[in-house]
Amino acid sequence: MTSIVDIGKRIELVPIDPHFKDITIALYRQELDSRAVFKVHTYSRIEGSPKRIQEVINIMQTLGGMQKTSDGLLFFPCGDRHEAACRRVFLEACKLTSDTPVEPRPLNILDKKSKLTISVDSLGSGTYRVKSNGEGRSAERRVSAIAAGLIKLGEMEYAEDNSTDSIRFTCGQSHDALVGLLLVRAPNVRVILREQEAGTARGVLSAPSQQT
Incomplete structure (x- = not known):
């Protein structure tokens, strides 16, 4: 008799x-x-x-700052879901091969649109401030847009009322590796989310009898 094992809710593919x-x-x-x-x-x-599954798990640990149980299940040290961010970590990990050098991403990028260097300062307790090496309203707009992108990708929130550059994780813990990963995609968040939705809509995870 065939047994059915509940492996949880599928959230990305x-x-x-x-x-x-x-x-x-x-x-x-x-x-x-819990x-x-x-x-x-x-x-x-x-x-x-x-082996390929284990490679993806290892890459997710590095890129997302995640930890692993003895059964190979991944989790964030704070214990919160951070589901949207975890989905992004998974998708980025699947883009890499086992022979690709993997390190946590730095908390700064060159923004191609503005030609500014955008960096993120970790202020502790899960709070971050986005800043640039430029001045003026144009630089402020890009900082605001990228902070909003991080909020969307990481399910974060603004840390202060009327602030457009200070953001935080509601868990109250820092996730520097995760922020570094999301920062790369934050300048083009709308495109990233559209691609993610399209990829999910196309895919169906087949049962064992349908895979070779």
């Missing part, structure tokens, strides 16, 4: 992994001891698939 034989990889959310944990999973039975 990569329909075709170009780095390993076009297998489908998905991210699931579970609850464990905290959110995440499972990277594939139904593919192709030899080497478990």
Whole structure:
């Protein structure tokens, strides 16, 4: 008799992994001891698939500052979901191969639109301030736009009333690696979210009998 195992709620999907034989990889959310944990999973039975899943898990730990249980489930040290951010970490991890050097992203970028260097200062207790190396209203607008992008991608909030550059995680803990990852995508947040929605709409995670 076939048993059905509940592996959680699927929250993100990569329909075709170009780095390993076009297998489908998905991210699931579970609850464990009153905290959110995440499972990277594939139904593919192709030899080497478990190794590829482990590679993605390892990359997510580095890029997102996540930790891992003895069963290979990922979680943030604060225990909160940060689900939107975790989805982004998963998608970015699946873009990399095992031989790609992986390090936490720095808290600064060159903004191609404004040609300004945008940096983020960690102020502690999950609070960050976005700033640039420029002055004037144009620089202020880009700082405001990128701060808003971080809020959207990371499900953050403004840290102060009437502030457009100070943001925070509601968990009250710092996530520097996660912010560094999201900062790369924040300048083009609308495009990123559209691509993410389109990719999810295209993909279906097939059952074992439908995968090779």
